[in-house]
Amino acid sequence: MFGYYLDLAVRSLKRNKVLTALMVIAIAVGIGASMTTLTVMHLLSGDPLPGKSGTIFYPQVDADPTTDFSHKDPIDVMDYHSAVDLWSAHRADRQALLVDSQLKVRAPQTNLPPLMEMMLSTTSDFFPMFDVPFQYGGSWQPQDDEKHARVAVISADLNDRLFGGANSVGHTLQLRDTDVRIVGVLKPWRPSPQFYMVAGGRFAHGQTADFYTKPEDVFTPFTSGLEINDGNFWQFTCWHMPDKPGHLQDAPCEWIRLWVELGSAAKVADYRTFLAGYAEQQKALGRITHAENTRLRSLMQWLDYNGVVPSDVRLQTWLAFAFLAICLFNTIGLLLAKFLRRGGEIGVRRALGASRGAVFTQCLVEAGLIGLLGGIGGWLLTLTGLWLVRRQPAVYADMAHLDVSMFLLTFVLAIATSLLAGLLPALRACRLAPGLQLKTL
Amino acid sequence: MQIQPILAALRRHRLATLLITMEIALACAVLCNACFLIANRIALMHVNSGVDETSLATVQLTGYETEQAVDLNARAISGLRNIPGMQSVTVLNSIPFGARRGTAGITLDPAGQHFGGVVEFYVGSQGSLEALGVRLVAGRGPQADDFHAFEGLMPGDASVQITRSLAEHLWPGVDPLGKELWVDKWHYRVVGIIDHLVRPDPAGWPEGSKDWSIFVPALPGKYLAGSYLLRAAPKDVPHVLRDARAVITKVAPDAVFDQEGSQTISDLRASTFRQDRAMAGMLVGVIVALLLVTALGIVGLASFWVQQRRRQIGIRRAIGATRSDILRYFQTENFLIVSFGIAIGMALAFLLNLLLMKSYELPHLPLYYLPVGALVLWALGQLAVLGPALRAAAVPPVVATRSV
Numbered sequence: 001m002f003g004y005y006l007d008l009a010v011r012s013l014k015r016n017k018v019l020t021a022l023m024v025i026a027i028a029v030g031i032g033a034s035m036t037t038l039t040v041m042h043l044l045s046g047d048p049l050p051g052k053s054g055t056i057f058y059p060q061v062d063a064d065p066t067t068d069f070s071h072k073d074p075i076d077v078m079d080y081h082s083a084v085d086l087w088s089a090h091r092a093d094r095q096a097l098l099v100d101s102q103l104k105v106r107a108p109q110t111n112l113p114p115l116m117e118m119m120l121s122t123t124s125d126f127f128p129m130f131d132v133p134f135q136y137g138g139s140w141q142p143q144d145d146e147k148h149a150r151v152a153v154i155s156a157d158l159n160d161r162l163f164g165g166a167n168s169v170g171h172t173l174q175l176r177d178t179d180v181r182i183v184g185v186l187k188p189w190r191p192s193p194q195f196y197m198v199a200g201g202r203f204a205h206g207q208t209a210d211f212y213t214k215p216e217d218v219f220t221p222f223t224s225g226l227e228i229n230d231g232n233f234w235q236f237t238c239w240h241m242p243d244k245p246g247h248l249q250d251a252p253c254e255w256i257r258l259w260v261e262l263g264s265a266a267k268v269a270d271y272r273t274f275l276a277g278y279a280e281q282q283k284a285l286g287r288i289t290h291a292e293n294t295r296l297r298s299l300m301q302w303l304d305y306n307g308v309v310p311s312d313v314r315l316q317t318w319l320a321f322a323f324l325a326i327c328l329f330n331t332i333g334l335l336l337a338k339f340l341r342r343g344g345e346i347g348v349r350r351a352l353g354a355s356r357g358a359v360f361t362q363c364l365v366e367a368g369l370i371g372l373l374g375g376i377g378g379w380l381l382t383l384t385g386l387w388l389v390r391r392q393p394a395v396y397a398d399m400a401h402l403d404v405s406m407f408l409l410t411f412v413l414a415i416a417t418s419l420l421a422g423l424l425p426a427l428r429a430c431r432l433a434p435g436l437q438l439k440t441l
Numbered sequence: 442m443q444i445q446p447i448l449a450a451l452r453r454h455r456l457a458t459l460l461i462t463m464e465i466a467l468a469c470a471v472l473c474n475a476c477f478l479i480a481n482r483i484a485l486m487h488v489n490s491g492v493d494e495t496s497l498a499t500v501q502l503t504g505y506e507t508e509q510a511v512d513l514n515a516r517a518i519s520g521l522r523n524i525p526g527m528q529s530v531t532v533l534n535s536i537p538f539g540a541r542r543g544t545a546g547i548t549l550d551p552a553g554q555h556f557g558g559v560v561e562f563y564v565g566s567q568g569s570l571e572a573l574g575v576r577l578v579a580g581r582g583p584q585a586d587d588f589h590a591f592e593g594l595m596p597g598d599a600s601v602q603i604t605r606s607l608a609e610h611l612w613p614g615v616d617p618l619g620k621e622l623w624v625d626k627w628h629y630r631v632v633g634i635i636d637h638l639v640r641p642d643p644a645g646w647p648e649g650s651k652d653w654s655i656f657v658p659a660l661p662g663k664y665l666a667g668s669y670l671l672r673a674a675p676k677d678v679p680h681v682l683r684d685a686r687a688v689i690t691k692v693a694p695d696a697v698f699d700q701e702g703s704q705t706i707s708d709l710r711a712s713t714f715r716q717d718r719a720m721a722g723m724l725v726g727v728i729v730a731l732l733l734v735t736a737l738g739i740v741g742l743a744s745f746w747v748q749q750r751r752r753q754i755g756i757r758r759a760i761g762a763t764r765s766d767i768l769r770y771f772q773t774e775n776f777l778i779v780s781f782g783i784a785i786g787m788a789l790a791f792l793l794n795l796l797l798m799k800s801y802e803l804p805h806l807p808l809y810y811l812p813v814g815a816l817v818l819w820a821l822g823q824l825a826v827l828g829p830a831l832r833a834a835a836v837p838p839v840v841a842t843r844s845v
Contacts, residue, residue, distance in 0.1 A: 018744070019741055019744070019745070022737050022738075022740070022741045023741075025734075025737065026734050026737060026738070029730055029733075029734055030734070033727070033730065066553065102503070103504075104503070104504035104697060113697075114504055114697050115697070116503050116504055116697050116699065177506075204645065205645055205646070205647060205802065206801065206802075207644060207645045209716065231507055238625075240625050240626075241593065241594065241624070241625045241626065241627065242593075242594075243593070244593075245593055245594045245664060246507075311800070311801055312716065312720050314800070315478075315720075315797075315801065316720075316723065319471070319475065319724070319727055320727075322467065322470075322471045322793075323471065323727060323730065323731060323734075325467055326464055326467045326468055326471070326731060326734060326735065327734055329460050329461075329463050329464035329467065329738070330464055330734055330735070330737065330738035330741075332460050333457055333460040333461050333464065333738055333741070333742050334738065334741045334742065334745075336456060336457050336460065337457065337741065337742055337745035337746075338745075341745065341748070341749065392716075392719045393712075393715040393716055393719060394716060394719070424456070428456065
């Protein structure tokens with residue numbers, strides 16, 4: 001029966017090509033616009049660590065003793081003391097301290113001019129905790145953190161630029177004035193967003209595109225990095241001015257991030273207790289004032305709290321769906337015109353014994369076929385749209401590609417839209433009184 | 442033209458009429474708000490910087506040690522000053538639309554109890570405020586003995602110039618000259634008011650605080666180095682910047698010339714608002730597609746109605762209606778439908794604006810957008826219906842005598 005309906009639908013669509021084309025174009029344009037923005041949205045609001053994000057947490061304590069601002073939430077990153085204390089306690093399955101800074105990078109073996117690159121100084125758990133993929137070599141060892149070892153991991157991109165993509169493990173890299181040995185080279189790695197550095201979203205007024213920048217090019221052990229680039233560390237904020245700019249270990253400043261991995265709900269509860277206990281203890285020591293102000297957000301909660309998706313992207317998505325709604329109304333109107341014009345034909349079919357359900361199904365098959373055609377057009381328009389997005393100056397532009405799930409969603413959305421559009425006209429068509437229609441023939 | 446029969450006919454096609462009305466209503470709502478968003482973006486892109494953008498460029502150097510800073514300053518400044526066409530080279534920590542190095546919260550009392558807001562401190566060497574070309578509206582500009590050497594991020598005590606909007610925010614209705622402000626223990630006295638001096642990153646700040654800036658005079662040194670403001674005649678600026686690159690590689694080969702940061706202020710401004718320009722372009726694209734789809738909808742439905750009413754049209758023609766009567770019938774019908782749509786659309790536009798205001802920092806939709814949007818949609822409707830209406834007018838009276 002479906003084959004027969006399909007045949008009828010094709011014939012009917014061929015009969016009035018202009019009307020058919022109008023409907024297909026309307027659906028294609030609507031789908032193209034909404035799928036382009038949905039793909040960008042999907043890309044930006046997705047889980048950067050699928051399957052693992054639920055076990056990654058961001059602990060915070062409020063070390064700022066001043067009372068001149070509301071301590072509704074602790075400042076987004078931590079001071080050196082709190083962060084290092086919490087890390088040294090090793091109460092989580094894995095834990096990583098993070099701080100980034102810019103520094104001069106040279107490869108002594110090459111005669112390339114010096115580069116200014118971002119360096120992430122972190123602890124060895126960073127790589128396994130965030131599933132960072134390696135191309136050559138691997139992470140440094142926990143003892144390297146303790147020994148302040150002069151070692152580094154570099155990004156695939158930097159490896160391409162300095163060593164032409166060859167295995168550079170064992171080579172020397174000059175970071176500022178210090179020689180470090182390369183122990184690992186990453187595979188191309190582009191988490192979206194650069195989740196581990198996200199902070200301060202609540203102060204960004206929706207201008208959060210910078211959360212999607214590429215990861216740093218140089219990774220060094222936390223302790224080594226602080227020594228190599230001493231004097232060049234920038235605070236997130238300070239409650240008093242630091243004595244020596246760029247050197248913040250003892251400064252009243254917040255500048256270090258801590259991430260922990262907690263494998264089970266019980267561990268999360270334990271860590272919460274530990275965090276509260278730590279804050280209380282520090283309060284008793286007189287170092288912090290707002291001891292009750294601790295947080296332990298999961299990765300996704302933290303991204304949510306920071307509102308990582310730029311407000312422009314959200315706006316575009318809303319706009320695209322308003323647009324799709326207009327296309328939907330358009331299609332309903334045109335389908336209604338199309339079905340009712342065939343009143344006579346439907347009357348004959350009904351008189352010959354077709355049930356209302358059969359007429360209804362036939363109309364929906366026709367609507368679905370239009371949706372399929374519109375979906376193909378919408379897919380092509382989505383590809384065009386994403387090409388346009390890639391030409392935009394946004395930092396996330398290079399990531400805008402259609403993946404399999406969004407490709408399938410294009411067609412699902414197109415057919416669903418057209419079926420929805422066909423519902424009302426089909427209902428109208430199957431209710432036509434056969435007698436009346438036959439009389440007018 | 443009689444409206445009664447048209448309304449009667451529409452009543453018989455309630456569903457189709459309702460659909461096309463809703464489509465136009467939605468189009469009206471989206472159109473008005475999208476235009477408003479575009480206007481907002483354009484206004485943002487035209488923020489008044491207060492500086493002579495076309496005469497200015499900046500050179501940014503990185504990758505040197507703090508100990509080398511004084512020496513680097515001396516070499517870079519003397520090298521840059523020798524470039525033909527250069528009018529002045531000064532050191533300025535933050536650059537309008539460029540590097541941002543002086544964002545800090547200020548308080549209006551030494552104890553830090555009365556918070557004044559987060560502002561930008563432009564710490565500059567002698568001549569830098571004049572080079573920027575800002576306009577002094579009250580008090581005095583920096584004098585030679587205002588410039589002191591300093592250790593740390595900023596001078597700890599200075600006589601400063603602040604922008605008018607900041608002064609009005611901090612001390613509304615009071616003469617700001619002679620007032621004092623603090624950053625932690627550092628203390629500043631207001632001696633001059635400047636008209637405008639935009640922050641380096643105006644896009645990230647709410648309306649009204651985009652030029653909360655303070656100029657702090659200071660001598661170049663360890664912590665005021667590597668960020669130079671170049672001034673030249675507008676026609677010389679591009680080649681001065683080009684020469685500057687060559688000069689720096691000669692006089693300071695050990696420092697890294699920051700390509701991205703070293704640009705003319707006009708180029709920095711353009712890249713600051715790249716994203717906004719792209720967004721405005723996208724909105725224009727949406728509007729065009731929206732109008733196109735709406736027009737297609739009107740064409741489709743009108744064609745259908747014309748075909749459906751061929752016989753009636755023939756009868757009307759046979760009993761004396763002229764072609765222009767038929768034409769006008771369809772035009773009036775379209776006008777009525779679009780008018781219904783606009784009426785609903787205006788309410789929708791207002792609602793949509795309220796929604797947008799909730800999630801984005803947007804002002805109220807100015808009322809004049811509504812009649813303009815209405816005019817556009819009326820014109821669009823008339824244009825779209827013209828083809829089908831002409832076809833209707835061409836129906837010969839003889840159709841009435843034929844049976845289908």
